[in-house]
Amino acid sequence: MYNSINITPNSSLPTEATVIAPKLPLSLAGAEVILGAILEPEKFVMPLAPSPMTMFGPRGACLISETGPLWVSDTGHHRLLGWRNLPTTDNQSADWVIGQPDFYHEGQNAKGTPGRATVSVPTGICRCGSGLAVADAWNHRVLIWKNLPEDSNFPADLVLGQANFTDNEPNRGSQLPDANTMHWPYGVLYHQGKLFVADTGNRRLLIWQQLPTENGQPADLVLGQPDMISRNENCGASPTAVSMRWCHDITFWEDNLVVSDAGNNRVMIWQGMPTENNTPCAVVLGQKDFNNVEMNQGIYFPSASSLSMPYGVDAAGDWLVVADTANSRLLGWKKPESILSLQGAAADALAGQANFKNKGENRDFGLPTRESLNWCYGIKICGQTAVIADSGNNRILLWRFNYGE
Secondary structure (H helix, E strand, O other): OOOOOOOEOOOOOOHHHHOOOOEOOEOOOOOOEEEEOOOOOOOOOOOOOOOOOOOOOOOEEEEOOOOOOEEEEEHHHOEEEEEOOOOOOOOOOOOEEEOOOOOOOOOHHHHOOOOOOOOOOEEEEEEEOOEEEEEEHHHOEEEEEOOOOOOOOOOOOEEEOOOOOOOOOHHHHOOOOOOOOOOOEEEEEEEOOEEEEEEHHHOEEEEEOOOOOOOOOOOOEEEOOOOOOOOOHHHHOOOOOOOOOOEEEEEEEOOEEEEEEHHHOEEEEOOOOOOOOOOOOOEEEOOOOOOOOOHHHHEOOOOOOOOOOEEEEEEEOOEEEEEEHHHOEEEEEEOOOOHHHHOOOOOOEEEOOOOOOOOOOHHHHOOOOOOOOOOEEEEEEEOOEEEEEEHHHOEEEEEEEOOOO
């Protein structure tokens, strides 16, 4: 996925590392509820056998409303976990499971063939109209439920990227993509009647102008590629305001489309909603310009304006929050009068690290705490609850986000 890059190491922490950075408006007490890994003194994170309480590398989560239900992509166990109501206690057991015969089994497609209720490396998950959509990445498809599942192994109603529920080849077995195929789709968003899919392995974003009604329905628009049959990384050339390398998550910041381009170590922002194929973004965060794409801008230590494999992104009020995954932190930008002023801008606040120059997992490579992060893949905010997929710690954090106060 990644080519070699040049990193300039430093022998010691810069002086900026001693400066306490502004914090995101998250509860100072840390996460109110932790799902998944149990916090135990002197115990490091280990892969966990599946159960109603455990997770293995969860990469996505969606709180449908402020009171629930909550759905989590338990990615490493190849299943979805559902809680009927917003969990209120640590390690609360899930009520439902989709993708496995019960809470105690794992394996891609339940170690069988793909179907309406199986998944393989599920990642992005979102509310979709009255139902649910899941980026079923290694089945190279998106599953859609017309209504929210309210039972275990409730079958999906619609599939995109494949002609049916049993096929799962990348790009339907072709070397080239098309408007109706996918290759490792990791992100999905439903917004104002439109469906967006980060078709990551094809280095593009697919857009349906209306919620699809048929299996395998082709997308209407593409960003990141000149047409529907191209899939080259950065369009086969140097990075630009158009190209993508590893797009992963999608949100809207008021009316502006935002896409995390993890492979280019940046977040792309458009002015408004693009209406034509291959529309260039207006600005990027994480890089000084559209052409440079190195991790942390080629410096070993991060800064307030650099990113390293940012996988997750969401907006709440004036805040845009980015899961800066390889730096094990969240960064937040406050919306300015014009988004054009954001080109390469420094973040206004962070969480997960003491300052903008630190990047160690669980702060200084320590044990997990209620406010530490370890390769956080996903961030979604519903009401005043930030739902964080803290993948490297095998857990989901429910953390109060006080943006309205």
